[in-house]
Amino acid sequence: MSESPDSAPPPKAPTTALRQRLAELRGPSAQPHPLDARALAALAANPGCRRRALLDGAGVDKSALAEALGSPSGFGQSQFAFMRGNAFEARVKADGGKELMRLLGLDDPGRVRVPDLTAPGPQGRAARTALALREAVEAGGFTLLDHPMLVLEVAGSPAYLEPDAVVVHPDGRWTVVEIKSFPMVDASADAAKVGAAARQAAVYVLALEHVAGRTAGASVAHSVLLVCPKDFSNLPTASVVDVRKQLSVTRRQLARLARVEDIAAALPEGVTFDVAACSAAELTAAVEQVPHAYAPECLAACELAFHCRERARLAGAVEALGRSVRGELGGLTTIGEVLAAARGEAGDPDDPAVAALRRAGALRAEALSAAGSVPAARTAGPREDAVCR
Known part of the structure; x- marks a missing residue:
């Protein structure tokens, strides 16, 4: 006879203090949004996103939050x-x-x-x-x-x-x-x-x-x-x-996901994602308190993807170009740093990413120079309309 599932140790439930904190985060009048397998699969695909981990763990309705932030998402099933x-x-x-x-x-x-x-x-x-x-x-x-x-x-x-x-x-x-x-x-x-x-x-x-x-x-x-x-x-x-x-x-x-209580403990007192009680500016400030890990793949899996993409673009973050690009650029975290390294204005020359960027920049300049010489050569010769005549 196997052990009864009733007596087997279930997953640990959140403490009373954590439950209260999560209720404050989503708002006292908001019912917790259920976390389903589709959301868990998306969360597992981006374990570095503390923003999604906290919002999902607190049961925040991300669709309503995205709408209130002014970045509604078309994500979901018709x-x-x-x-x-x-x-x-x-x-x-x-x-x-x-x-x-x-x-x-x-x-x-x-x-x-x-x-x-x-x-x-x-x-x-x-x-x-x-x-x-x-x-x-x-x-x-x-x-x-x-x-x-x-x-x-x-x-x-x-x-x-x-x-x-x-x-x-x-x-x-x-x-x-x-x-x-x-x-x-x-x-x-x-x-x-x-x-x-x-x-x-x-x-x-x-x-x-x-x-x-x-x-x-x-x-x-x-x-x-x-x-x-x-x-x-x-x-x-x-x-x-x-x-x-x-x-x-x-x-x-x-297993790599940060624990919800650790993320919540790092937030300033009074932070809330209560859509019913907060203005768009207050919600934006609250959301920005939690680090995100945007990638283009989020557009197909997360309701807040449009908001996070806009913020990533405003910050010039290389993550907006994709995880593979981010991985190849090493310590260069912004597009400004990448362009400066490609022009030879910044970066360690011994860094493989910097060396590759400078090489790519030199090849681009050489290609543009070659392309720019073509019109000059043509204007030096006979005009096409004269040849036709």
Whole structure:
């Protein structure tokens, strides 16, 4: 008999003082914005961004904050796409998950158990899910968990996650199921969308591993089942996606995140992101108190990306040009420093980045000089209209 998930040590909850501080940051009247797997995957992709770590940890609604700052973001899913996704998911799970189990290779869905996961609050649902997973392993056979609730500690705070489904196999193996509404044409889907789905599923796998570690006979598959519409129909088809690489990256990056209480403790007293009580100028000043790590990739993953991009450009930060460029420039942190180094006005000549910039500057000057000599040579010769005559 495995240890009961109720008695197993859960992720540490924030202290009372930290909960109060986070409530002050988002505003006393604001409900905490839930942190989902998509946000966690984006956070793991940019672990150096303390601004996002704090805002997500405090449950601040970043869309409302971006709107109040005057930099609204188009990031998010349209209402039409949301409704289409819900309709497709309902079709996949209809009749007790008959179609979904067929995609897993099981022709007799009558043998599949679908436990009730209803419980009060996210903590209760997470405990009920852990108990259902343990009971499924002990009972054997196939079990389908529809929208289970998982919990994962992130930067010292618990994040509650809700995958589309988890299937328990007779051998005790757990498989995450991701249901997406983008099409799979000729057994192939858009690589960028599949990559995003894999990063999101890796967060679910990581959360499941914590439960499996306290459940005898359980293991978590490192391949997830991605279910999408076939071609341009509404018929579901599936593909097995290996997420071992995404899992390794996510685990490492989440471990690098600064703890929320450490970031909050560094803020001056009275700083708040309360959209209802603060003006745009006050919110801008509050946001600027928290360091950010903007990169162009943020535009597809963060609601505050436009605001951070504007600030990065105003500061002349090289991060605005991309992480790869930032990595190649070493200690040169602003575009002004880069241009000065390229002109030979600043920088250590022994620095490889400075040497490369000066070489590039010399090549550019040589190319411009060569290009500038062409018109002069042409004006010295016969005019084209004279030749035509």
